[in-house]
Amino acid sequence: MMTGIRTIYADYQATTPVDPRVVEAMSPYWSDSFGNPHSSDHAIGWRAAEAVHKASASVAALIGADPDEVAFTSGATESNNLALLGLARRAPPVRRRVLVSAVEHKCVLAAARALAEREGFAVATIPVDREGSIDMDALARQIDETVLAVSIMAVNNEVGAIQEVSHISGLLRPHGIIFHCDAAQAPCAMDMGSLANYADLISLSGHKIYGPQGIGALYIRRDLQARVEPIIYGGGQQSGLRSGTVPVPLCVGMAAAVDIVRSPEGADERKRLARQRDSFIRLLRDGRFPVAVNGPVRDRRHPGNANVRFDGFSAYDVLGSLQPRLAASTGAACASGVPEPSHVLRAMGLSEAQADSSIRFSFGRFTTDDDIEEAAYLVVEALESLAP
Ligand SMILES: Cc1ncc(COP(=O)(O)O)c(C=O)c1O
Structure with missing residues (x-):
């Protein structure tokens, strides 16, 4: 103004x-190292692919994962949609229930509502207490072998409540329930170096961590990748999980932001x-x-x-x-x-x-x-x- x-x-x-250091890290990738990372026939493409690989490694290191478990998206909204819609569309017939916390971001709640209204899933909401923490007893009462996935954020965007992800994971694992965690607000709030030990899918966003807008990532545990149907179809980039040319400058920027936040x-x-x-x-x-x-x-x-x-x-x-x-x-x-x-x-x-x-x-x-x-x-x- x-x-x-x-x-x-x-x-x-x-x-x-x-962050100015992020701007600097991105700057060579607009017009000098401008290649398409999927151009596998020449050195300019190889260099772009190498930059994307390095960026995946940084993002993976933030949560204790491996680079091939990270797909870049346009932001946490897309990551959350890919997680929930993607899992649901390959759900086994016996698992037709999805649970979300009452304090999730609108993009999780809206994706869950779409599953209920258009894809025949039963969606239930897990309440929170006066401080915004998940009501673990209510969660425990809702879970059984008919639940496909539970989506609970790591850190709330409005009141900052940090959820007990290890406790949640401990409740879900014995029932074979997939734990999706929206961690868009987490990197600036907590050490998340072992988050991938607890959550099976993790959503991240570049612009909440001093990186650029328009980039995010979804971690999908390796053995679950075949259980996620893409929501964007195309050239099969990123192991088919998310088609479309990967935006190299944005990936490099998100990775530079991650490197600062985890230092x-x-x-x-x-x-x-x-x-x-x-x-x-x-x-x-x-x-x-x-x-x-x-x-x-x-x-x-x-x-x-x-x-x-x-x-x-x-x-x-x-x-x-x-x-x-x-x-x-x-x-x-x-x-x-x-x-x-x-x-x-x-x-x-x-x-x-x-x-x-x-x-x-x-x-x-x-x-x-x-x-x-x-x-x-x-x-x-x-x-x-x-x-x-
Ligand atoms: C917890 C949480 N999830 C998801 C989002 C959406 O992220 P993006 O803007 O990257 O789509 C936000 C942003 O407000 C958020 O705070």
Whole structure:
């Protein structure tokens, strides 16, 4: 926006700016090393294929997998659709049930709904508790040998709840149930080096981790790959799992982003973010308005996430009056432009009014201590101006 006023960005869970090191890593692949990685007849194609292979290795290393278990997609939305629709379309006749948590991203919920409405699957929703954690007893009650797959995210995009994936995996494995985990928000929130030991399919996204938009990945455990029907047909690239020319610059960018996030710098960043997030909440509480935090306690929460409720205020009014100085959001980016109460907060037991009073602030790599102070000041000032 060309207002001349600086905007503090506190919406890193919606998307992240691309890290300058990622831009640099990508730059040779636009016009110098521009080959089609599937051109197997010449050296330019071979070099592009080598870059894609290296990128798969980085992404695989993030979750403790092998490069041939990773397929690049256009983002986590596509990965989630490929996982759920793909598994369902090759499901054995005895497994016609799919379970999803109540706090999944809309793309998982919508794909599951399509399975119910168009493909004859029985889809059930697993509830969460007041903090957004999966109700393990409810999950345990639902599972048996008729369930094909369970889809539960690693880290929630609205309240930052980190789920206990090892516990979930332990419940599912004895029944031969496939565990799909949407980990789009996980790399900046937790060490996920052993996630592939627990989840059978894992969705990732480039633009949540300081990589480019338009690229994601789906990990599919090697022995399950034959059980996934593609949702895009074509030249049979990526072992037939996802046809279409693989976008080399985007893959290289996603891999560079992954390499940063899984380096010691990633762990330091998580610590710094938790400190900044806590200080933001403390500063808000210094104001005269009651401030409630939605979601789990500190160590089971995305370190950059503060989902805060200002009872008696409309989140839209607060966000509106903060423009253009502070960018935060009500939670999931709303594609339709029609505001609706957050399904995540409602599933956690909040009333519609409480959900409508909640704002997600999410901090990230380029957030400074000054940003935190100024952001808190701006929010308190906005509340003052809106208070009756
Ligand atoms: C948990 C989660 N899953 C999936 C997505 C969709 O990711 P993409 O934008 O890469 O399609 C998002 C993005 O908002 C997300 O936060």
